[in-house]
Amino acid sequence: MLIKTGIPTPEDLEKVYPSEERMLKGPVAIIECFQKIPCNPCTEACKQGAILPMKDINDIPEMDFEKCNGCGVCISRCPGLAIFIVDRSYSEKEAIVRIPYEFVPLPEVGQKVVGLNRAGEELGTFEVKKVQSGGKKNMTYTVWLAVPQELCMEVRNIRLGGVTHGE
Amino acid sequence: MKQTEILVVGGGPAGLCAASAAAELGADVLILERDSKPGGQLVKQTHKFFGSKKQYAGDRGIQIGDFLLEQVESNPKVEVWPDATCLGIYEDGVVTAEKDDKHIKIKPERIIIATGAAEKALMFPNNDLPGIYGAGAVQTLMNVAGVVPGKRVLMVGAGNIGLIVSYQLLQAGVEVAAVIEAAPHIGGYLVHASKIRRAGVPILTSHTVKEAYGNDTLEGAIICRLDEKWQPIPGTEQDIKADVMCLAVGLSPLTELCWQAGCKMKYIAELSGHVPVRNEYLETTRPGLYVAGDVSGVEEASSAMVEGRLAGISAALSLGYGKDKAPQLQAEALAELKELRSGPTGEKIMNGIMKLLGKEGAAC
Ligand SMILES: Cc1cc2nc3c(=O)[nH]c(=O)nc-3n(C[C@H](O)[C@H](O)[C@H](O)COP(=O)(O)OP(=O)(O)OC[C@H]3O[C@@H](n4cnc5c(N)ncnc54)[C@H](O)[C@@H]3O)c2cc1C
Ligand code: SF4
Ligand code: SF4
Numbered sequence: 001m002l003i004k005t006g007i008p009t010p011e012d013l014e015k016v017y018p019s020e021e022r023m024l025k026g027p028v029a030i031i032e033c034f035q036k037i038p039c040n041p042c043t044e045a046c047k048q049g050a051i052l053p054m055k056d057i058n059d060i061p062e063m064d065f066e067k068c069n070g071c072g073v074c075i076s077r078c079p080g081l082a083i084f085i086v087d088r089s090y091s092e093k094e095a096i097v098r099i100p101y102e103f104v105p106l107p108e109v110g111q112k113v114v115g116l117n118r119a120g121e122e123l124g125t126f127e128v129k130k131v132q133s134g135g136k137k138n139m140t141y142t143v144w145l146a147v148p149q150e151l152c153m154e155v156r157n158i159r160l161g162g163v164t165h166g167e
Numbered sequence: 168m169k170q171t172e173i174l175v176v177g178g179g180p181a182g183l184c185a186a187s188a189a190a191e192l193g194a195d196v197l198i199l200e201r202d203s204k205p206g207g208q209l210v211k212q213t214h215k216f217f218g219s220k221k222q223y224a225g226d227r228g229i230q231i232g233d234f235l236l237e238q239v240e241s242n243p244k245v246e247v248w249p250d251a252t253c254l255g256i257y258e259d260g261v262v263t264a265e266k267d268d269k270h271i272k273i274k275p276e277r278i279i280i281a282t283g284a285a286e287k288a289l290m291f292p293n294n295d296l297p298g299i300y301g302a303g304a305v306q307t308l309m310n311v312a313g314v315v316p317g318k319r320v321l322m323v324g325a326g327n328i329g330l331i332v333s334y335q336l337l338q339a340g341v342e343v344a345a346v347i348e349a350a351p352h353i354g355g356y357l358v359h360a361s362k363i364r365r366a367g368v369p370i371l372t373s374h375t376v377k378e379a380y381g382n383d384t385l386e387g388a389i390i391c392r393l394d395e396k397w398q399p400i401p402g403t404e405q406d407i408k409a410d411v412m413c414l415a416v417g418l419s420p421l422t423e424l425c426w427q428a429g430c431k432m433k434y435i436a437e438l439s440g441h442v443p444v445r446n447e448y449l450e451t452t453r454p455g456l457y458v459a460g461d462v463s464g465v466e467e468a469s470s471a472m473v474e475g476r477l478a479g480i481s482a483a484l485s486l487g488y489g490k491d492k493a494p495q496l497q498a499e500a501l502a503e504l505k506e507l508r509s510g511p512t513g514e515k516i517m518n519g520i521m522k523l524l525g526k527e528g529a530a531c
Contacts, residue, residue: 002357002360002361003352003353003357004351004352004353004370004372005364005370005372006353006357006360006361006363006364006370007361007364007365008361032358032361033358034357035356035357035358036510036511036512037217037356037358037510037512038217038218038219038467038469038506038507038508038509038510038512038513039217039218039219039224040219040220040224041219041220041224041225044220045225056506056509056510057218057219057506057507057509057510058509058510058511058512058513077225078225079214079215079216079217079224079225079358080217080356080358080359080361080362081358081362082358082361102338103337103338104338116365116366116367117365118361118364118365119364119365119367120364120365120366120367120368121367137226137230138215138225139227140215156365157365157366159366159367
């Protein structure tokens with residue numbers, strides 16, 4: 001259970017996923033933020049109106065997936081690092097997952113890195129396609145990772161070598 | 168004797184905002200900060216903050232601290248004394264402080280106490296072994312001095328502080344063996360928990376430290392599971408090797424000055440300990456003495472900033488400044504506080520404040 005382990009359950013996730021049809025059309029933001037907390041920078045970050053305005057700052061963010069163009073502005077603004085972008089239109093076999101990243105060293109384009117799931121378990125090595133800066137002040141980077149289509153809703157972190165935690 | 172209209176004790180977010188607000192209405196303010204750099208807890212916070220834009224959400228704590236300090240320093244009505252520790256507040260209104268090894272007397276017309284909170288400790292055998300730190304010390308080492316505390320850390324406490332400091336340890340390249348939490352649930356924000364979990368750090372709820380061990384310094388700890396009544400379950404012991412244990416088991420308001428100044432105090436569990444009784448505008452039972460931030464109930468930087476502003480405005484108004492603007496500004500601050508505390512995480516704080524104001528059960 002999320003509140004005991006920090007790992008969202010399939011039921012939690014089901015509530016925030018876009019439809020399969022929308023996923024296949026192109027990049028779309030997925031907000032994995034499940035708890036009422038006093039926070040709203042995501043709503044202010046989205047200029048497309050895809051993240052609906054909150055009535056109360058404690059509301060859980062809600063998406064209008066049709067309005068989301070996958071621009072990615074929201075990813076680096078979220079202090080919870082809870083927003084990811086998945087693009088299933090990338091190729092027949094592969095999808096792009098865009099992941100917020102705040103570690104050094106940064107991966108390089110073309111580098112193969114370990115992809116991790118929401119429990120930090122290794123899912124394989126995948127190629128980095130792009131590394132985007134969130135700006136000098138923001139300092140959160142977005143890493144674009146090409147992963148097999150079937151893993152695009154599983155891969156949520158990367159590791160570049162170094163220590164493996166919790167073993 | 169040094170004279171000032173408003174004396175602010177503590178240069179954290181609450182104190183800095185109190186000073187700015189009071190000075191903007193025209194009052195002369197002196198801030199005493201015992202540290203060499205004002206900013207309080209913000210100086211150590213490298214992560215992005217929550218809240219709304221009004222409280223700089225999405226910016227990093229350290230950036231917010233610098234911004235608040237600039238705001239204060241650019242106001243000629245505010246004087247900031249770093250490395251100055253307030254020692255006592257006396258019946259005749261004289262305040263004493265230690266600065267540059269000198270004992271100084273100050274005579275303010277109003278006082279705002281914004282001293283923040285202190286870390287709680289945890290009892291278990293060998294809790295005095297070198298290598299066992301409070302979370303604040305670990306943060307100061309890493310984020311202020313740039314020194315990693317060790318190689319492998321056992322984090323105790325899954326509140327926001329434990330989760331955030333774990334994340335900062337990962338960022339510094341330190342291994343985090345596990346985060347353990349005695350309560351059955353993660354207390355901090357789940358987005359912070361998910362962030363470290365997907366980096367591979369296990370979060371073990373209903374777990375506590377049974378004992379620490381090591382020859383000269385910490386080598387590891389025996390942890391065990393707790394049942395619903397918080398009793399250790401025999402046979403669930405696990406040996407976790409770690410050269411650092413980081414305790415993040417909560418804060419309690421740093422209220423010595425309030426006690427000594429003769430403020431009426433009340434124990435309120437929701438506010439994390441004994442806190443001074445105060446009115447809606449943050450004036451305590453000692454007239455002219457206000458409180459703001461964690462000292463009046465452990466909460467967040469966002470609410471500390473707004474409380475600071477409210478105390479600053481109220482103190483300035485009581486001296487006759489801003490008679491036209493102040494009531495409106497007070498109402499705005501109260502509305503912001505209400506909004507911040509309106510969700511489930513703020514409910515506990517609201518209950519605590521209601522108890523403190525003696526309005527249990529009443530609507531805010
Ligand atoms: C790890 C961590 C993460 C956090 N993350 C967030 C977050 O994401 N969002 C959020 O809103 N909040 C966060 N907080 C909470 C926030 O930092 C505090 O609630 C806030 O700093 C409280 O402000 P304050 O001004 O009341 O106290 P403090 O920031 O503690 O400042 C008190 C100041 O008073 C000084 N002082 C104390 N006694 C004396 C004395 N006798 N004389 C002179 N000076 C004195 C101290 O040196 C200190 O500078 C976090 C806290 C921690 C520890
Ligand atoms: S990706 Fe762009 S359009 Fe989509 S929600 Fe985020 S900010 Fe809005
Ligand atoms: S900014 Fe991030 S953490 Fe805050 S509400 Fe939006 S998604 Fe949740």
